Amino acid sequence: MSAIDWKGLLFGYFKTDYNIRCSYINGKWGKLEVSDSEYITLHIAATCLHYGQEAFEGMKAFTGIDGKIRIFRLDENGKRMNRSALGLMMPEIPAELFREAVIKAVKLNIKHIPPHGHGASLYIRPLLIGTGAQVGVSPAKEYMFLIFVGPVGPYFKEGFSPVRMQIVKDFDRAAPLGTGSIKVGGNYAASLRAGDRAHQEGYASAIFLDAKEKKYIDEAGPANFFGIKNNTYVTPDSVSILPSITNMSLRVIAEEMGMKVEKRQIPVEELAEFEEVGACGTAAVISPICKIVDRETGKEYIYCKNGKAGPISEKLYNKLKGIQEGLEPDKYGWITVLE
Numbered sequence: 147m148s149a150i151d152w153k154g155l156l157f158g159y160f161k162t163d164y165n166i167r168c169s170y171i172n173g174k175w176g177k178l179e180v181s182d183s184e185y186i187t188l189h190i191a192a193t194c195l196h197y198g199q200e201a202f203e204g205m206k207a208f209t210g211i212d213g214k215i216r217i218f219r220l221d222e223n224g225k226r227m228n229r230s231a232l233g234l235m236m237p238e239i240p241a242e243l244f245r246e247a248v249i250k251a252v253k254l255n256i257k258h259i260p261p262h263g264h265g266a267s268l269y270i271r272p273l274l275i276g277t278g279a280q281v282g283v284s285p286a287k288e289y290m291f292l293i294f295v296g297p298v299g300p301y302f303k304e305g306f307s308p309v310r311m312q313i314v315k316d317f318d319r320a321a322p323l324g325t326g327s328i329k330v331g332g333n334y335a336a337s338l339r340a341g342d343r344a345h346q347e348g349y350a351s352a353i354f355l356d357a358k359e360k361k362y363i364d365e366a367g368p369a370n371f372f373g374i375k376n377n378t379y380v381t382p383d384s385v386s387i388l389p390s391i392t393n394m395s396l397r398v399i400a401e402e403m404g405m406k407v408e409k410r411q412i413p414v415e416e417l418a419e420f421e422e423v424g425a426c427g428t429a430a431v432i433s434p435i436c437k438i439v440d441r442e443t444g445k446e447y448i449y450c451k452n453g454k455a456g457p458i459s460e461k462l463y464n465k466l467k468g469i470q471e472g473l474e475p476d477k478y479g480w481i482t483v484l485e
């Protein structure tokens with residue numbers, strides 16, 4: 147049958163059979179089209195190339211313990227993509243069209259969905275770009291919405307293992323009234339230098355502080371930050387953070403587990419008070435953090451003993467993974483089961 151090495155999958159691009167495309171022309175969305183090409187043809191003056199009219203999403207489909215395919219919080223991703231569209235003056239994608247496109251992309255590549263049990267999943271990447279030509283700065287008149295998918299391995303090959311992170315003050319990924327709260331490529335471009343330097347210096351990611359005052363924890367690289375103390379899950383409230391759907395879900399689970407949940411500013415000094423800290427997002431669900439170093443002052447915050455993640459992070463992680471893989475009931479209607 148399939149020759150895919152499910153156990154050896156990385157988190158990276160993987161060619162599958164088909165992708166989905168849809169064009170916006172003359173003020174309306176056309177029909178969904180299926181393509182077997184990995185390429186698109188673009189006008190050299192397309193606004194996505196020059197003026198950053200580009201937004202994306204990231205979500206996953208899982209094979210459950212019962213063999214059924216489950217897509218996690220598809221409608222939330224659609225809503226977020228529309229917030230991004232609004233933010234960059236791109237047309238919104240009707241919820242039904244988004245849903246239909248995601249399901250179609252998954253179904254057409256069914257043989258690329260990893261089976262249950264290896265921690266692998268099918269990563270789904272919706273993309274919205276300005277394709278119309280403009281030379282003066284203004285929004286395009288034409289757009290393309292596309293979705294490609296690909297199998298990805300578990301984020302942590304050796305299980306749930308904590309990482310080190312670095313606080314940076316000499317870079318910002320987004321301005322307070324800028325595009326930090328929407329999922330657009332420009333934020334990622336702006337974070338590359340800090341991220342690359344953090345990697346070279348031995349850290350998994352850079353932690354950005356609020357751009358205005360440099361006093362509060364903002365974004366943990368490409369993920370949201372959370373800390374746990376006194377049975378409370380604390381996550382930053384900031385206008386420049388991308389509202390993570392994983393974080394949103396973890397807050398619900400934390401409350402269900404009897405914890406308090408606080409969404410508020412987190413001053414850097416408070417890092418000394420947390421019992422556990424982590425980053426959260428679709429790729430890893432939770433990346434527990436064992437150590438945070440302030441690059442400027444050299445101050446260190448240490449969280450785990452003998453390289454192990456804290457018990458609460460692990461419990462939250464297992465619960466969310468359990469819902470995604472059908473081991474736990476889907477009480478909140480987060481899952482779309484494929485027929």
Ligand SMILES: *Cc1c(COP(=O)(O)O)cnc(C)c1O
Nearest residue numbers: 368369370388390391392427428
């Ligand atoms: C996508 C993203 C996240 C995580 O969001 P999820 O919906 O949980 O995947 C966090 N921060 C940034 C900057 C992101 O782009």
